[in-house]
Amino acid sequence: MYNDHVFTSDSSLKKIHYAYFTVFLFCLVSFILFAQSEEKEEIKESFHREFDFQKAKRVLKRFYKKVGTDFYCGCSFTEDKENFGRLKIDFSSCGLESRKDHNRQTWIEWEHIVPAHSFGNTRECWTKKNCEANGKPVRGRKCCRATDPEFNRMEADMHNIVPVPGEINADRGIFSYGEIEGEERNYGLCDFEINFKGQTAEPKPNIRGDIARTYFYMEWKYGIPVPENRKKLYESWNQLDPPDTFEIRKNEIIEKIQKVKNPFID
Numbered sequence: 001m002y003n004d005h006v007f008t009s010d011s012s013l014k015k016i017h018y019a020y021f022t023v024f025l026f027c028l029v030s031f032i033l034f035a036q037s038e039e040k041e042e043i044k045e046s047f048h049r050e051f052d053f054q055k056a057k058r059v060l061k062r063f064y065k066k067v068g069t070d071f072y073c074g075c076s077f078t079e080d081k082e083n084f085g086r087l088k089i090d091f092s093s094c095g096l097e098s099r100k101d102h103n104r105q106t107w108i109e110w111e112h113i114v115p116a117h118s119f120g121n122t123r124e125c126w127t128k129k130n131c132e133a134n135g136k137p138v139r140g141r142k143c144c145r146a147t148d149p150e151f152n153r154m155e156a157d158m159h160n161i162v163p164v165p166g167e168i169n170a171d172r173g174i175f176s177y178g179e180i181e182g183e184e185r186n187y188g189l190c191d192f193e194i195n196f197k198g199q200t201a202e203p204k205p206n207i208r209g210d211i212a213r214t215y216f217y218m219e220w221k222y223g224i225p226v227p228e229n230r231k232k233l234y235e236s237w238n239q240l241d242p243p244d245t246f247e248i249r250k251n252e253i254i255e256k257i258q259k260v261k262n263p264f265i266d
Helices: 002-050 053-067 116-120 140-147 149-155 166-172 205-222 228-240 245-258
Strands: 077-079 087-089 108-112 131-133 136-138 161-165 193-195 200-202
Touching: 053 087, 053 108, 053 149, 053 161, 053 245, 087 108, 108 166, 116 140, 116 149, 131 140, 136 140, 140 149, 161 166, 166 193, 205 228
Parallel strands: none
Antiparallel strands: 077 087, 108 161, 131 136, 193 200
């Protein structure tokens, strides 16, 4: 009886130790997984804080290389093997022509639908004197990039960045979008007109809704007002050109990266 009693006690003790060890092991594994999760979140947060226009362009380049057409004209483009990192436009795919600068029109550039001037010119960094970056004096946009984190977030917001032919990017400049009487084509068959005197750029009908929703998003997200004389026009564009499959898919992809979507697309 005595031996049986000792055996039973030892067995119970082993079970208790095993139970404690199991709980300890579970806690340890949970802690390690939690620590790894926290580390990943810190990396993501750090990446988000340091995200800038150059990184945004690299991400978008990977996305648009699969799509292969620009926003304004629908021209196909491919990565140029002789010029590393540059995307070369196939003029024959869309009937694009250059107005003056054929060299610049050859390449894809990254356009802000809501211009950087619109969300930067009222910021202190835009007009700041004695501004430096890497030991060199800078002004305007470059100063904002070097000193203003909020400007960097706005400039790098991928909801507002699209690939376009280089010369058209330069010609559009900071002009707002609108409608222009007549169909004077300065870029071959590309349905994009610019009235330099009236400082207006007219896009093709099937991207007008995309543009309107981007303006609405920038106002919602950053408080950048839609130009007062364009509000009704952009509201009508939003109705006449609803989101297509590509715009919806792009919105989903950008949301995964930036953790914010354009609610006007949904």
